[in-house]
Amino acid sequence: MALSIGIVVVSFVLTHMVPGNPALANLGQNPTPSEIRVFDQRNGLDKPLPVQLGLYFVHLLQGNLGTSQQTGDPVAHDLSMAIPATAELAITSIVIALIFGVGFGLVAALRRDGVTDFVLRILSLVGVSVPTFWLALIALYLLFFKLGIFPGGSRLSPTDTAPPHVTGMYTVDALLAGRWSTFWDALHHLLMPAMILAAANMGLLTRYTRSAVLEVMEHDYIRAAKAKGLSRRTVVFGHILRAALPSIVTVIGLAFANVMTGAVLVENIFSWPGIGQYGYQSSTTLDLPAIAGVSLFIAVVYVVVNFVVDVLYGVLDPRVRVE
């Protein structure tokens, strides 16, 4: 909570200290002084900064995040449209990263120093080090332009229409409405950006899982488990992976950070109308309420993710449970 407030204060003060003038940024090339005055009044920019900040918090307590200068709509409304789009992308990408990252890491550790290990380590290195925007462009060029396997951006085909709004996640909403063709269309559009966003995390998870698993494998109890004749499957999943999980969970916290930063690039390249694109556009137009809203949202995501990670430690490792 304190962290979120701190982040809001910092982002609010920083965006106000940028030596740019939102009225000039929004009123075309010929604003008259009276237009600038009306703009400043409408957006509360004529008041001193501490008063603006105070008012922001008062409105925040009432659930009012202000009105975006860029869209003219309440920021809360804009966020409610953008968050589901990003959530759909982020969740899919985290799931992809988890399945492949943990899987690859496990396989690499079990086949330590073999060809498979070598290949997977190279793959994870590539995933971690290749810039997301470059990977996105290459994927767009190859998978959309040359091969036509995936569509080239946005959430649905232009000929399709969005399913009725329930969660805002098109795949889920299409299923709820029973519109299978829209579901496939949405999923088809979702997969490529989600995979790109997953690449860095997949690499990260592969590396962490591999080293965590290798470390666990050194322990005596693993040797004992093998010696008493337990099946390989029980040893790997019941003993090794279980013991390695806490370190993997730590990485998921980092993975969320990657998704949030990666989303800005991936959403822009794939025309995905989520938080990343909204934040990017509002920062380039000095849309102060929108920037503060996005910062608040990201702060809350971080706090929640870290909380969940802490709770998961306790679930996974009885030794760190609070007495």
Next chain:
Amino acid sequence: MSGISAVFLRRRIALSAVAALAIALTAYTGSSSAHGAARSSSAGTLVVDTSFIISSADPARDLDPTGYIVDHALYDTLLTEHGSSTKVQPDLATSFKASPNATTYTFQLRHGVKFSDGTPVTSADVVFSLNRVINLKSAPAYLLAGLKITAKGPYTVVIKSATPNPAIPQIVTAPALGIVNAKAVMAHGGSDAANASKTDHAGQFLDQTSEGSGPYTLTQYSTNNQITLTANPNYWGPKPKFAKVVLRDMTAASQLLNVQRGSNQIALDLSSQQADSLKNNSSLQAHTSASPNLFFLQATSNPKVSPVLANHDIQQAIRYGIDYRGMVATAGTGAIQAAGLIPVQFLGGLPTSYAVKQNIAKAKKLVAQSGLKNPTVTLSYPSDISVNGLSFATLAQRVQYDLGRIGITIKVQAVPVAPFLTAYSADKYQLVQSYWGPDYADPNDYLVFLPGGSVSSRMDWPASANPALVALGKRAGSTSNNALRAGLFKQIQEKLDQSSPFFPLIQPAQAIVGSSNLTGVALNPSWLLSVAEVGTK
């Protein structure tokens, strides 16, 4: 549509690096579009890809390029233009009459026109719509500054100007001055009262529903995703060819790929180099031409900011020291040297034959004549944006090189656009590289460049600097005879070329690329594309 602010800030083609990579990637494939499958559109749907710059679908609040495309399709205006021509044509008004002194314009409205909900369009709607623009005091309000709008019977509208204003017919073509259904908008919180800037709440309503009489209606609106238009069954004019138009927010890099894979598709933000690479592709049509945007240098006239630039000889040396031909070549096919400040395609635009030619010997002589030793000037430019795919840095580096050759040292200063605009308006810069995009296709939009005008004042060029030029500007801006007016504006620009702190550089190239089966793929200087005029062969 305006230039150096809304567009500057929003047109984040800051992904120019991204675009460059995409060019590199596609360069060797040239015309590899044989994958022809109609992936992104079906018969009856036109897909237009563009980098969205839109803040509202409410015409009275909208002055952005994408907003103009949308509002031009949703709302009729009193007069309009067709295709890429800037010639004024009837729209809601079938005819108009100007008083001899160009202060009173009387418009006769078309009978039998209905809004998309079936309500008839009358003069009351026109008066409401235009007064609402004035009183909302949003970005387009300045278009109607000093104008008074009244109705004279249900089908006659009178626009009176305090001073003679022959640009009125051109101004009323602006999509921001689209006519809305007064009753419906008022029912949803709209107001045209003097205090509308505080009391009007119809913006959100008009972002969801259109209340116009134009060829299309709004079915889906999102400022960073997709805008969907559906043909208006009640439209009075020729039915549009496409039942549905989808505008998608796409980066230039994506547009380049999409237009090659799609059908019934148009890309609006490709650079002329990208368009050139597609010219041999038989499934596409690519057009490049000179954009009405203008790149120019502006020097301060304030000796306290720069004693060097306040020197007339140095100003003239800059004028003759620049390699304009090289600059045009850098800007790509379709770009031209700007002979004056008014685009060549507008009334009063100077033909390129009038353009200043580089003369290094003369420039060097002028520098020597100035008596200044090692004259040094800082050139500031917005670093994070590009116009028509051309970055300011590219041109600034050329200027630095060219002027270095004649003995003027240029320090380039790259500034992000938001702080750039603030410092530019506050007379903080010595030499600025800027640009101007037309608000409407009329030379009166360029009166701001005369001494004391809003652009000149940014760098301290007051009316007292050249009263004769100010007087000539007043005459040109108020003469109702267009032939005479064109002559006066040409004179003004010749004088500006002889002596002024403005140095017109180029009109960059603009490109539009579309599927080859489409007709009406043409760029309009005001609203880029009239989607209702796009058809199929």
